[in-house]
Amino acid sequence: MDHPRTSCELTIVMPCLNEAETLATCIRKAQGYLERSGVDGEVLIADNGSTDGSQEIARGLGARVVDVAAKGYGNALMGGIRAARGTYVIMGDADDSYDFSSLEPFVAKLREGYDLVMGNRFKGGIEPGAMPPLHKYLGNPVLSFIGKLFFKAPVTDFHCGLRGFRREAILRIGLHTSGMEFASEIVVKSCLSGLRIAEVPTTLKKDGRSRPPHLRSWRDGWRHLRFLLIYSPRWLFLYPGLAALVLGLAATLALMFGPIAIGGVGFDVATMLYTAGIAVLGYQAVLFSVMVKLFGAREQLLPMSPRYKQLVERFTVERGLVLGMVIFLAGIVLAVLQLVLWGDTGFGKLDAAATIRVAIPAMLGIILGFQTIMFSMFAGVLSIPTSADTDSQFNQAEQPADQGELVA
Numbered sequence: 001m002d003h004p005r006t007s008c009e010l011t012i013v014m015p016c017l018n019e020a021e022t023l024a025t026c027i028r029k030a031q032g033y034l035e036r037s038g039v040d041g042e043v044l045i046a047d048n049g050s051t052d053g054s055q056e057i058a059r060g061l062g063a064r065v066v067d068v069a070a071k072g073y074g075n076a077l078m079g080g081i082r083a084a085r086g087t088y089v090i091m092g093d094a095d096d097s098y099d100f101s102s103l104e105p106f107v108a109k110l111r112e113g114y115d116l117v118m119g120n121r122f123k124g125g126i127e128p129g130a131m132p133p134l135h136k137y138l139g140n141p142v143l144s145f146i147g148k149l150f151f152k153a154p155v156t157d158f159h160c161g162l163r164g165f166r167r168e169a170i171l172r173i174g175l176h177t178s179g180m181e182f183a184s185e186i187v188v189k190s191c192l193s194g195l196r197i198a199e200v201p202t203t204l205k206k207d208g209r210s211r212p213p214h215l216r217s218w219r220d221g222w223r224h225l226r227f228l229l230i231y232s233p234r235w236l237f238l239y240p241g242l243a244a245l246v247l248g249l250a251a252t253l254a255l256m257f258g259p260i261a262i263g264g265v266g267f268d269v270a271t272m273l274y275t276a277g278i279a280v281l282g283y284q285a286v287l288f289s290v291m292v293k294l295f296g297a298r299e300q301l302l303p304m305s306p307r308y309k310q311l312v313e314r315f316t317v318e319r320g321l322v323l324g325m326v327i328f329l330a331g332i333v334l335a336v337l338q339l340v341l342w343g344d345t346g347f348g349k350l351d352a353a354a355t356i357r358v359a360i361p362a363m364l365g366i367i368l369g370f371q372t373i374m375f376s377m378f379a380g381v382l383s384i385p386t387s388a389d390t391d392s393q394f395n396q397a398e399q400p401a402d403q404g405e406l407v408a
Contacts, residue, residue, distance in 0.1 A: 010034070010041035010107065011086030011167070014094040015076035020052040022096040022208040027061045030100040039107060045094070046080030048072070074182030078175060081167060090164040096208030097130060098162040105200035106164035115169040115195035116186065118155045119162040119202030127205040139221050143228070147184070150232040151191040155199045159183055159224065162202050169195055180220045181227040188231050192302065231302065233292040241285025248279025256361060269356040276364045283368055287375045294382045317383070320376025324369050331365025338362065 012030045016023060027043055034041045043063040047055050048071060058065050068079030081089055088110045092098040098119075109117040126136065144158035161183065173189040175182065190197055229236045254260060255272040294312065296302030338358045342350060 006085060008040045008042055008086050010039050010088045010090065011080075011084035012041060012043045012100060012103070013046055013077065013080035013084060013089055013091045014044070015046050015048060015073060015080065015091075016050055016054050016058070016094050017048045017076070018050045018052045018054060019094040019209070020050070020054045020057055021210060023054050023057050023094050024061060025096050025208065026092075026094045026098075026100055027058060027063050030103075031062070033101050033103050037104065037107070042085060044080050044084055046076045046083075048076040070178065072178035072182075073180050074175070074178040074185070077182055081170060084167055086167060088164055089167045089170070090162070092162040097204055097206065099203050099205070102203070103164070105202070106162075109198045109200060110164050110166065112198075113196060114198040115166050116190045116197045117164040118157065118187070118197065118199045119160040120155070120157040120199050121160055121202060121204040122157055123199075124201030124203045127203070130204045130206045143184075143221070143224055146225070146228050147187060150228055150235050151188055153187055153191050154197050155187065157199070158187060160202065165190075177227070179223065181223055184224050184227045185231075188228065192231075230292075231296075233289040233296070233302075237285045237289035237292065241282045241287075241289060244278050244282025245286060246282070248275045248277070248282055251275035252279060252361065252364065256357060258357075269353050269360070272357065272360050276360045279364060280367055280371075283371060287371060291375070291378060291382075294379060298382055315379075317376050317380035320379065321373055324372030324374075324376060326369070327365055327372060328369025331362045331367075331369060334358065334362035334365060 012034075014023070014026060014030075019026075023045070027045075030043045033039075034043075043058075045054070045058040045063050045065045046068050047058075047065055048068050055065050055067075064083075066079055066083040068076045070079075077091055080091070088107065090103055090106055092100060106117045106119070121131070122140075131140075140157065140159055144156055147153045147155070147158040163186070165186070170186065170190075173193045173195070175185050175189065177185045187197075251267075252272055252275045255267060255269070255275065259266055259268040261267070290312075293302060293308065338355070
């Protein structure tokens with residue numbers, strides 16, 4: 001049974017699921033660091049349902065054990081973080097691959113005022129065989145590059161499992177994932193929330209367990225990549241959508257005035273049909289980016305920058321409806337005009353190419369206008385105030401001034 005909560009400077013949290021083979025070594029290293037450094041701290045084991053006696057090993061060595069019933073890497077760590085007594089928390093796996101006896105760089109950066117301190121295994125040293133070549137030369141570099149590109153993360157080892165942070169800051173940013181994505185979520189939300197982030201060298205040695213690790217390279221890699229994409233609607237929807245929309249509209253408008261030949265290759269109404277389709281897909285992607293951002297901000301999954309918030313407030317539902325109706329009616333007018341011109345010929349046979357050259361822009365206007373109208377109504381639904389919004393504003397007003405805000 002846990003003692004009443006008393007504060008300390010540092011809690012070293014280790015998620016645990018049947019780690020009896022290496023857990024004692026990790027605990028002794030962490031306790032050795034605390035004794036040697038004089039840091040006021042504790043070792044906490046967040047057990048996720050071990051059946052190999054890991055809990056008894058931890059308690060026998062004087063570590064505190066918190067049982068976390070909800071399965072998953074993220075759930076285990078969040079259970080440990082919530083139960084931590086330390087101002088600072090350092091987390092790391094209990095497989096003896098991370099050196100808990102050398103935590104001085106992490107504590108030093110935390111004391112300097114950084115909110116998140118990431119370890120960098122590539123700068124600190126990776127023992128031969130400690131990291132599979134697939135992870136070392138493809139997975140980690142690619143995911144770290146994407147993290148820096150999407151979120152401007154000042155780290156080059158995005159998925160190092162040994163990291164430290166201010167407990168209050170990490171609890172404030174609202175972490176939700178329950179599985180392996182939790183490692184990415186900490187960095188992503190810290191970047192989006194404007195937390196101060198530093199990186200220090202750390203070492204990685206071969207997993208001390210005889211059994212296979214819980215990780216699955218391709219599955220977990222995809223889950224991390226999927227998380228990065230979902231949390232960056234700009235790169236997932238907006239930028240590709242804008243590129244397709246601009247390219248599609250420009251090509252469609254150019255072909256309205258007749259065939260175009262480039263390097264001996266001719267482009268006509270058949271090409272125009274495809275470019276119009278590209279424009280529609282691009283416009284859908286742009287609208288999706290805005291909807292994801294609005295929904296994410298509403299559910300407190302994504303922060304909204306002041307500039308983006310100002311833009312959203314200017315684009316009211318009514319303005320969106322007016323814009324959509326203008327585009328829609330422009331398409332209708334073009335279609336009616338074509339019908340009138342056809343009637344002037346007695347509804348006889350028409351030149352197919354000339355007819356399609358007008359019909360495609362007409363349909364493009366109708367489709368884009370209708371999509372704008374529907375998007376505006378959906379945005380209106382997301383903007384309806386709820387009691388949860390009122391409670392959130394009240395809670396923010398009651399927070400101490402030094403806690404800051406997640407979104408501006």
